[in-house]
Amino acid sequence: MTPIMPKADAAELVVAARIRKKLSWSDIAAEIDAPLVWCVAALLGQHPMSAAQAERVCALLDLDAAVGESLQLQPARGIDPAMLSDPTIYRFQEALAVYGPAIKELIHEEFGDGIMSAINFNVDIRRRQDPDGDRVVVTFDGKFLDYRW
Amino acid sequence: MTPIMPKADAAELVVAARIRKKLSWSDIAAEIDAPLVWCVAALLGQHPMSAAQAERVCALLDLDAAVGESLQLQPARGIDPAMLSDPTIYRFQEALAVYGPAIKELIHEEFGDGIMSAINFNVDIRRRQDPDGDRVVVTFDGKFLDYRW
Amino acid sequence: MTPIMPKADAAELVVAARIRKKLSWSDIAAEIDAPLVWCVAALLGQHPMSAAQAERVCALLDLDAAVGESLQLQPARGIDPAMLSDPTIYRFQEALAVYGPAIKELIHEEFGDGIMSAINFNVDIRRRQDPDGDRVVVTFDGKFLDYRW
Amino acid sequence: MTPIMPKADAAELVVAARIRKKLSWSDIAAEIDAPLVWCVAALLGQHPMSAAQAERVCALLDLDAAVGESLQLQPARGIDPAMLSDPTIYRFQEALAVYGPAIKELIHEEFGDGIMSAINFNVDIRRRQDPDGDRVVVTFDGKFLDYRW
Amino acid sequence: MTPIMPKADAAELVVAARIRKKLSWSDIAAEIDAPLVWCVAALLGQHPMSAAQAERVCALLDLDAAVGESLQLQPARGIDPAMLSDPTIYRFQEALAVYGPAIKELIHEEFGDGIMSAINFNVDIRRRQDPDGDRVVVTFDGKFLDYRW
Amino acid sequence: MTPIMPKADAAELVVAARIRKKLSWSDIAAEIDAPLVWCVAALLGQHPMSAAQAERVCALLDLDAAVGESLQLQPARGIDPAMLSDPTIYRFQEALAVYGPAIKELIHEEFGDGIMSAINFNVDIRRRQDPDGDRVVVTFDGKFLDYRW
Amino acid sequence: MTPIMPKADAAELVVAARIRKKLSWSDIAAEIDAPLVWCVAALLGQHPMSAAQAERVCALLDLDAAVGESLQLQPARGIDPAMLSDPTIYRFQEALAVYGPAIKELIHEEFGDGIMSAINFNVDIRRRQDPDGDRVVVTFDGKFLDYRW
Amino acid sequence: MTPIMPKADAAELVVAARIRKKLSWSDIAAEIDAPLVWCVAALLGQHPMSAAQAERVCALLDLDAAVGESLQLQPARGIDPAMLSDPTIYRFQEALAVYGPAIKELIHEEFGDGIMSAINFNVDIRRRQDPDGDRVVVTFDGKFLDYRW
Amino acid sequence: MTPIMPKADAAELVVAARIRKKLSWSDIAAEIDAPLVWCVAALLGQHPMSAAQAERVCALLDLDAAVGESLQLQPARGIDPAMLSDPTIYRFQEALAVYGPAIKELIHEEFGDGIMSAINFNVDIRRRQDPDGDRVVVTFDGKFLDYRW
Amino acid sequence: MTPIMPKADAAELVVAARIRKKLSWSDIAAEIDAPLVWCVAALLGQHPMSAAQAERVCALLDLDAAVGESLQLQPARGIDPAMLSDPTIYRFQEALAVYGPAIKELIHEEFGDGIMSAINFNVDIRRRQDPDGDRVVVTFDGKFLDYRW
The missing domain is CATH 3.30.1160.10 (Cyanate lyase, C-terminal domain)
Known part of the structure; x- marks a missing residue:
């Protein structure tokens, strides 16, 4: 048994993949048909995604399933001071x-x-x-x- | 020589007069022809008013000149934590x-x-x-x- | 023009009158027909009272009108740390x-x-x-x- | 000799296993016949479990004995600010x-x-x-x- | 109606009277037949006194009734940081x-x-x-x- | 050259060994003939132990010499807030x-x-x-x- | 004997007088032949003035001698957070x-x-x-x- | 997929390479034809560099491409307290x-x-x-x- | 009954008198035959003075008895942050x-x-x-x- | 390329070597002919050492060159709160x-x-x-x- 990947780690991998694949946040939001700010906030760890959304994000960005599992996790919300x-x-x-x-x-x-x-x-x-x-x-x-x- | 009335004290007097005269913030903003949020922020001490604006506010609210002098003062901006x-x-x-x-x-x-x-x-x-x-x-x-x- | 009495001062006067008149919080809540915790919170400054409620509290406790005016004020809510x-x-x-x-x-x-x-x-x-x-x-x-x- | 697994790490493994096995908190509480809130708090690290409780939780969730040892540890209680x-x-x-x-x-x-x-x-x-x-x-x-x- | 004297003010008056009358804390505790540390803590504002205790303290120290009223008040406990x-x-x-x-x-x-x-x-x-x-x-x-x- | 094991790490190993060997703090204090509270505080990192004390603790608990070296280190005292x-x-x-x-x-x-x-x-x-x-x-x-x- | 006027109070009076007399900070600095930023900082309470400087400032601004005495006081430097x-x-x-x-x-x-x-x-x-x-x-x-x- | 190297890690590698190669900050700024303070701030993680600038810095300092990728990242600005x-x-x-x-x-x-x-x-x-x-x-x-x- | 003058107020009066009478701290320390740093710290409120010391200080500085009473008070020590x-x-x-x-x-x-x-x-x-x-x-x-x- | 060893890590290795070799701080200060407090502060990370000093310290304590490189680094000074x-x-x-x-x-x-x-x-x-x-x-x-x- 391993812990679920922390949402902060998943966010770092999303950011890295987005940059290296030269995708915009809008491209990702369009892929999952979600409002733009909501989508970015969710990928940065502030909202849980549905399984379908998480899978499509991972497919688009070539991220493995551990990232997708993390994106579905219920977050503890807040900001690094x-x-x-x-x-x-x-x-x-x-x-x-x-x-x-x-x-x-x-x-x-x-x-x-x-x-x-x-x-x-x-x-x-x-x-x-x-x-x-x-x-x-x-x-x-x-x-x-x-x-x- | 007396100090200029602190903007916090002027704000309390504006609030008291507004309530007792049953005026809305919009009434005051209309009187000085200023945007609504700007006007409230200024009266609460976050922006300096012009002499003309300060006088018209004081006339409308029956406040004395010391309040008007305070409303024109350059503020130290910020919020009580x-x-x-x-x-x-x-x-x-x-x-x-x-x-x-x-x-x-x-x-x-x-x-x-x-x-x-x-x-x-x-x-x-x-x-x-x-x-x-x-x-x-x-x-x-x-x-x-x-x-x- | 004088400022409206701060809600903290009104609360101190309510507390003093309540003790000296040997009334319970329940007596006051009953007088204004309000839920008990809501009523105490309002008198301590956390909710605005209606004019009618404020008047009946002041009558019951022999407090003057300045207290009643304060009790109707919209509060800035929170607790002394x-x-x-x-x-x-x-x-x-x-x-x-x-x-x-x-x-x-x-x-x-x-x-x-x-x-x-x-x-x-x-x-x-x-x-x-x-x-x-x-x-x-x-x-x-x-x-x-x-x-x- | 190795240190006892920190309760925060044990909690992460419990959470991961619970989600992957699609069990509810109530399922776990029922398994050990404990009040629901107490059980969740204990698994998150705020109460020590008995050896029997810890074993049944680990059996239900397929967690290894190091988790069970940690769940029995006397906690230092409190919350991450x-x-x-x-x-x-x-x-x-x-x-x-x-x-x-x-x-x-x-x-x-x-x-x-x-x-x-x-x-x-x-x-x-x-x-x-x-x-x-x-x-x-x-x-x-x-x-x-x-x-x- | 006046507010009840704050317990901090009552404590200052008790301290002043104690020193000027050259009484020890033990003298006061003996007068009201109370444990020593409890008595000092109560007079410094950390415990409510009974009416009888408060009266005897005020009589011993020549303090007026407003102090005695304050000593009976339910305290908000704690220490100035x-x-x-x-x-x-x-x-x-x-x-x-x-x-x-x-x-x-x-x-x-x-x-x-x-x-x-x-x-x-x-x-x-x-x-x-x-x-x-x-x-x-x-x-x-x-x-x-x-x-x- | 390796750093000396931090006292916090040594304390974790002492705690783990004590629990697994089912020894009480009193057992350990008795072994080194030290006052009970002093002994626990020292093992938790608040006092330096003598070489002899550290050795006997390590022998009793089957801990290796690196723990004993750490227990003798002069501490920086204090508590995790x-x-x-x-x-x-x-x-x-x-x-x-x-x-x-x-x-x-x-x-x-x-x-x-x-x-x-x-x-x-x-x-x-x-x-x-x-x-x-x-x-x-x-x-x-x-x-x-x-x-x- | 009265305390020396706090530098913060002296600063408020200087500011009030400067505004009412429609003088600029440069006018005051010129009057005492001092560098501009130094002069403002000193009048706001961050540097002691010489007796001669303090007197000339008070004469220019019609402030009484208590302000001048305060301006000469050695400051405790720093800023209101x-x-x-x-x-x-x-x-x-x-x-x-x-x-x-x-x-x-x-x-x-x-x-x-x-x-x-x-x-x-x-x-x-x-x-x-x-x-x-x-x-x-x-x-x-x-x-x-x-x-x- | 790996995360992008944190800018703090890139900065440490830049500092190490600069010292070991006995280059001054001015040498680096000259190499990329950038203002000196801007260049140092950017290398310490406070400004994003262009791809061309990042490449030339890495070439000059023999750093690998992961450092260059990090130097181009949009920063979260601020200072370690x-x-x-x-x-x-x-x-x-x-x-x-x-x-x-x-x-x-x-x-x-x-x-x-x-x-x-x-x-x-x-x-x-x-x-x-x-x-x-x-x-x-x-x-x-x-x-x-x-x-x- | 009045409270004892706070030591901070007594200190302000000592400072004012010292300056107006053009006495040095050494003059005061000499008058009461006390070590210099101790004497200044005591007058600023960090040590209690004996009755004899307090009287001689008040006589030297023309301060009234309330200051002397305050100087003898047991202090709560510390510094304004x-x-x-x-x-x-x-x-x-x-x-x-x-x-x-x-x-x-x-x-x-x-x-x-x-x-x-x-x-x-x-x-x-x-x-x-x-x-x-x-x-x-x-x-x-x-x-x-x-x-x- | 590797980062320079942090001064805190170098300090831990110096402390460990000093204790294991049974050397006093004075022995080290004497070896590099430096004032005692300065030398300890430098080894704990508060002052940069010269290359010669760093080498002699490493030779005396059998520490490798990475420690010596770190000791020469310009420090960010301060204390762990x-x-x-x-x-x-x-x-x-x-x-x-x-x-x-x-x-x-x-x-x-x-x-x-x-x-x-x-x-x-x-x-x-x-x-x-x-x-x-x-x-x-x-x-x-x-x-x-x-x-x-």
Whole structure:
């Protein structure tokens, strides 16, 4: 009996295969017909894949079955704290520090006492062209949940 | 000579006046013709207001000039760490922990090596109606900045 | 214009009045016809009360209107970290440290990939008599939310 | 002489065998006739098993004797701090942050000065069907211990 | 209505009165017929006193009724973290760092899987004369609690 | 040349051998004629053993000479912070949080300005029978050291 | 006898006076004939001023003598940790995280084993015009100190 | 399939080869015609290199292709926190603690509300000869970005 | 009854009086015939003074009796963590980080297993003239204490 | 190509060889004619050795050339935080907590505004015989550096 390959190891092998085969994340997402951000998050270890999805990813990337088994495992979700200071990720932290309390005020004004779900939730990222420089547009879209006793 | 009123104290007075006068954040933003999230963030102490904006806010809310002076002050930006565990704000933290590395991968795939600016940046929040329960939709929109030596 | 009384100050006044008037938490919950744990949490600053609830609490406890105004305020939720090491609260932390991963496994086995909501949620506490010493029974009851993109 | 297999390694092998053999946690608990949450916690390393229990688990899962030896070891209890931000576990933390002080007040009101034991203690988890969505119900049940000099 | 005096403020007043009246802690403990360490801990804010005890302490020390009311309050127990580096207290921390795991081994060897209660518990401190220099002898005495599901 | 086996590795081998040979810690302490708590602490890596002691321990437990060499090494003392939240050890932490400042007051009252040494120091642990449940009695006994310039 | 005004309070009064009198930091630096960054740092509490400098600052800003006394006080230097996440300051932190080890390599290659002094040290900040947007140029200039036993 | 060599491992091999071949960092930067600080930062893992640059570095240093593949990988940027207390790096931290708020004031005075970019940014380090001891001169040069909604 | 003045407040008043009366720390130490470092540490709140010492200090500095009462109070010793990053104090921290393990090795080589006492201990600071720049010489002198069970 | 042996690994081999060959640190320092504390610190990884020194150490201790190469490497200086709570090292930390602010006051009184260098610096440790028990005397001797713009 051997342990299941840790999801972090599976993610490293996916990343290596993706680069060496010169595939984009979109190519992989298209192969399994999944939303792009969800697919990348799942391959990096944040969501379990179905057996079918895991098999098609492994076939596309020539990865062996141990990777596919790992991709189906229920994850313990979260981020390596060191990643939070990577500048590309940190800017989102900073935006949350500057605008978080304002967003909270406006959620309560519009919806009442409750939260945006992070579970019934999706994220979208796209490029918006702009003559002053193209823009990264990231949309967080979650069901409103009101405090309900 | 007295110190300028701290922005946190000014924010508390703005909040108190807004509630007692039964004004919405949108009413205030409309009065000064400013984007909604920007306006709330500024009144909570994260952006300096112009003299004209500060005066109109104080007039609308019957606040005295010391509040207006404070609203114009250049802020030291950031969030009280205790606020990060408020559930309404925490869900954004959690979403960043789950999807941050995926967002990073996709920014680099689409734009190359760089970041979404948090300075040349805006946030929008809106309600999207949905038969399964309305949704909170928050859009982060920042200029892409590539690493350029 | 004065700021709204902080919820922590209102809570201290509620606690003082409750003790001096020799009322139990149950007396107060009965007065406003609210669930017991919800009522205590609200008075300690974790939920906003309706105007009617706040007024009846203030009338019962002879507290002035500034307390009632504070009780209706939208809270920033959370706990003073120092409270987490109070032995009565710490035992719940410890139970979570010992049984949290097991609970996670069993939620996933029974419900699939998702969480127990802490928003659509209630808590109940009761005494269960036992010849070996009575027991504290605390029940967390939250809607299951599955990860849904 | 070799060291005893760390309980974390034993837990990984148990998890891998359980998945590959398509057994549920309940199947294992039934095999050793133990309460479900206790059994999962023990297999994840939080309780020592008896020799008989360890042997039957290893027989059921085809694990070798080194795993069984490890399962009998007295544990150093606790949780990897990174696990506390897994969303499924975090919601319990959040509930404790919101309701912990209220629970403390009510324990003292009902029982006097003391605590719920986390040692003479059990946890139960069950699904409660509900037309608005099934619910996760977790019950903490511990003997009351009064401060007694 | 005024809040109840915080236990930390009451403790400061007790300490000041004790010093100015040249009373020892033993004098106070004798007055209320309580164990010495318990009494000092209670006056420093770690245990609630009965009304009778609080009154006699206030009478002995000429403190007003607000102090007595505070002494009866249910405490939130714990220590200011800064105090843990005071050398007199730190040596106990250090002893726990050096001998804690050995004590754990021996509790399990002698008693089985469980803990020493810190609730059904008392502490005693005494001077032991020794030709090489007198010794501080502190005894922790707690009921053994075995893990019992 | 190879490095000396780390004391943590030596401790793991001692623990494994002790369990497999069904020896108690007392058996080992008796073999080397050392105080019980000291002996366990030393074997867990907190004190250097003499060459003679190390040899007799290795002989008793059938451990090879590399373990004996490690047991004689001067230690870097301290505890893995994760161990501090093990419930059996944590209760001592909690007792220190609740009673530490009281103990400090009483040391100063009885001895003047100074500390209990944690170096010229011993710990004893014993079982005290009690009809209400046997008790763990742990005695810290250290030389008083007064601040002396 | 009153304490000397804390340097943080003096800094707040200097900032308030500077803004209300519509003076720039350069105006103040010119008045006391001091380097610009040094002058601002000193007024914010990081360097002691001479009596003559402090008097001229107070005269220029109509501040009373207590401010001047404070400005001459020997400081305890350092930064409020909350300021480190202000975006304007954080970018320097980030640059240090990205380039610090490279700077270390190059200091050792060019100068040998040692450091850039932060004591025999000055900082200059200037605007450099650039058609792609003006630039902030900050120069750290410190004496090299080699490790010398 | 094997994972891509971690950038930290590639950096160690670059450092080892550079020392054993007695090449300076300048020699390497010259070989790939890149700015010196950028080149060292990239080789230490903070910037991706182009394929051509990576190949020439590997050729110069006799490193195999796996190193070159790693050097082209998109990095997760940041610093090992332990490095921040290395004295050569710490002096920059200290300078930021002492002068950071002053630099912030002067950026706002000169440029308005905004930041120095750490992305459109370069660093230069040079030796300035001085009769009192040569000086390390480090220049941070970043585009000013104003807060722009 | 009023609380005893906190030692931090007494220290601020001593510092203010010392500066305004243009007395040196040596003048005060001479007045009470105490070692210089001990005297400064005591006045900053780290040692209790005798009644006679406290009175003479107050007479010399024209401070009222409440300061004298505070100076006699048994202290809770320790340092404000913010002070540890003041550069003058930090250099000692840095020296300890660089040389601490070497000092430990040499204490054990010369004295055996034990420590330098920080209680039976004194510190001396003096200027040593040197043509290359005068030097600060700080001597820590503590009794060796061997681990003795 | 292999990486250079980490200095921590080299230090472990030096320690092992020193013990097995029954050499004292003084023997090694004498062999390379270096100050004792400097030599130990260098061998533990805090200073680079010259090629000649490294070779003589390796010859004396029969260590192979890879150790010698490592000893010459430029170090990243600092201490494993876990070592700071080793009692032998902690006492220096404690002394700094108790006397640090007093030392700072006296450096400023004697030398003006500046610091003791930790770079142009040496440490000496010696035994001073004393009828009440021998003493550890550690002298920190660093050049005074005044703040000089």
